[in-house]
Amino acid sequence: MPPAPAVPPDHTPRIQPMRWWHVDEVVRLDRELFAADAWAPELFWAELTTAGRSYWVAEDAGRVRGFAGLAVSGPDADVQTVGVDAAVQGRGVGRSLMSTLIDAAAGQGATRLMLEVREDAVPARRLYESLGFTVLGRRRGYYADDVTAVLMRLDVRAR
Numbered sequence: 344m345p346p347a348p349a350v351p352p353d354h355t356p357r358i359q360p361m362r363w364w365h366v367d368e369v370v371r372l373d374r375e376l377f378a379a380d381a382w383a384p385e386l387f388w389a390e391l392t393t394a395g396r397s398y399w400v401a402e403d404a405g406r407v408r409g410f411a412g413l414a415v416s417g418p419d420a421d422v423q424t425v426g427v428d429a430a431v432q433g434r435g436v437g438r439s440l441m442s443t444l445i446d447a448a449a450g451q452g453a454t455r456l457m458l459e460v461r462e463d464a465v466p467a468r469r470l471y472e473s474l475g476f477t478v479l480g481r482r483r484g485y486y487a488d489d490v491t492a493v494l495m496r497l498d499v500r501a502r
């Protein structure tokens with residue numbers, strides 16, 4: 344697939360449920376963003392068919408520009424993944440995707456939303472902090488390149 348074209352600043356990707364036809368583009372974007380920690384395509388396929396999992400994409404002019412996934416089990420929910428194409432980062436797409444996940448977690452009855460984020464992923468950590476997530480703890484060497492994971496939690500009811 345050719346490189347994604349630049350997006351005019353007035354274009355805002357639209358958030359919608361992820362479907363099977365988005366998988367190839369999501370896999371491509373996931374590899375660009377997460378390298379050694381990227382998921383195998385089979386994992387995305389499995390997630391789309393697993394009960395309690397919900398995935399969304401941010402689409403603009405037929406191109407996937409971002410994606411996010413949620414797992415809900417009773418009162419507990421987890422952010423499975425979130426990523427935004429570098430070409431459109433800093434335009435509110437990540438915040439929209441995270442708001443969609445939080446609303447969906449609350450709508451499915453979850454009270455706690457958890458996530459792990461790389462200690463060196465400053466934009467992601469700032470985004471989560473701005474949404475009200477607080478740090479619960481750390482897992483050393485969690486990622487493929489030995490980077491520490493920061494565990495964060497949001498009380499969904501407090502929103």
Ligand SMILES: CC(C)(COP(=O)(O)OP(=O)(O)OC[C@H]1O[C@@H](n2cnc3c(N)ncnc32)[C@H](O)[C@@H]1OP(=O)(O)O)[C@@H](O)C(=O)NCCC(=O)NCCS
Nearest residue numbers: 425426427432433434435436437438460464466467469470
């Ligand atoms: C984290 C990520 C999803 C954010 O998406 P985005 O569309 O760029 O984010 P937004 O434009 O919605 O910005 C939301 C907030 O994130 C923070 N943020 C975004 N870019 C930032 C940067 N370069 N530096 C510091 N904070 C930043 C800010 O708090 C921002 O809020 P503000 O605009 O009110 O200041 C995106 O940077 C990304 O995909 N990063 C690589 C993959 C990754 O780390 N995913 C998270 C895995 S846990």
